[in-house]
Amino acid sequence: MAVADNENTRQLAASEVENERLQINHHVTKLAMGGSILLAPFDVTRPNLKILDSGTSDGYWLTEFRKTLTRPETCTMVGFDIADERFPDPPPEGIELRVQDVLGPFPDSWRGTFDVVHQRFVLAATATQGREAVLGLCNLVKPGGWIQLVEMQSTVGEDDGPAVRQFVELINELHIKIGAPRNLADVAVLEGHIMAAGFQRVGTMQAPGTLGAKVPDPNIRATAIKSTLDSAASLLGANRGMDFFIHLLAVV
Numbered sequence: 001m002a003v004a005d006n007e008n009t010r011q012l013a014a015s016e017v018e019n020e021r022l023q024i025n026h027h028v029t030k031l032a033m034g035g036s037i038l039l040a041p042f043d044v045t046r047p048n049l050k051i052l053d054s055g056t057s058d059g060y061w062l063t064e065f066r067k068t069l070t071r072p073e074t075c076t077m078v079g080f081d082i083a084d085e086r087f088p089d090p091p092p093e094g095i096e097l098r099v100q101d102v103l104g105p106f107p108d109s110w111r112g113t114f115d116v117v118h119q120r121f122v123l124a125a126t127a128t129q130g131r132e133a134v135l136g137l138c139n140l141v142k143p144g145g146w147i148q149l150v151e152m153q154s155t156v157g158e159d160d161g162p163a164v165r166q167f168v169e170l171i172n173e174l175h176i177k178i179g180a181p182r183n184l185a186d187v188a189v190l191e192g193h194i195m196a197a198g199f200q201r202v203g204t205m206q207a208p209g210t211l212g213a214k215v216p217d218p219n220i221r222a223t224a225i226k227s228t229l230d231s232a233a234s235l236l237g238a239n240r241g242m243d244f245f246i247h248l249l250a251v252v
Contacts (some may be wrong), residue, residue: 055122138197
C-alpha cells in the first residue's frame with residue numbers, strides 16, 4: 001500500500017508541475033496574441049453557448065474563457081484530453097472534463113453543436129494524422145460557429161541566441177521522429193484543412209511569440225523562463241545532462 005501511495009503522490013506532483021507549465025504557456029501565448037485568447041469576432045454576450053477545448057489538460061483555457069462570457073451560468077463548457085491524469089478533482093466551476101482522443105470517434109451528440117472549438121499545441125501528438133484531427137474537430141462546429149487552432153511555428157529570429165536555436169531545433173527533431181510535420185503552423189496547410197471542411201472566412205494571425213527571458217511582461221518573465229526549462233527537460237529526457245539547461249537559463 002505504501003508503494004502505491006508513493007506512486008500516486010509522484011504522479012500527482014508530476015501532473016501539478018505539468019499543469020503549472022501549461023498555465024504559464026497560456027499567459028505567454030495570450031500576451032503574444034495581444035491579450036486575447038479567442039481571435040474570432042465572437043459574441044460573448046449570448047446565452048446558452050457551447051464551447052469545446054481539445055487537449056484541455058486541467059481546463060485552464062476554458063476557465064479563463066468562461067470569465068469573458070456575459071452569462072456563463074447558461075453556457076456549456078467541455079474540455080477533453082487523452083487521459084484524466086491532469087484533471088482536477090473537483091473540476092473547475094461550470095466545466096465538464098472528458099477523456100477523449102482527438103482522432104475520435106467523437107460522441108454523436110457533439111456533432112455540429114459547438115459555437116467554438118479551440119485547440120492549442122496538440123497537432124504534434126497526432127503525428128501523420130493532423131489533417132484527420134482537424135477535420136474531425138471541424139465536424140463538431142455548428143453552422144455559424146468558429147474553430148481556432150494555435151500551433152507554434154518552429155523558426156527562430158535573427159536576434160535569438162544559441163540556446164533558443166537549440167531548443168527550437170530540438171522540437172523540430174522530435175517532430176521528425178514521431179512523423180509530424182516540421183512546421184505545424186504552416187499557414188497554407190492549416191487553412192487548407194479547415195477550408196476542406198467547408199469553412200468560410202478562414203484567416204491566420206501570426207503572433208510574435210517569445211521564449212523565456214525575451215517575454216516582454218516582467219510579471220511573468222521569471223515563470224516563463226521556468227516554463228521553457230521545464231519544456232526542454234521534457235524534450236531531452238533522461239539521456240541528456242544538465243549543461244543545456246544551465247546554458248539556456250544563462251543566455252536565452
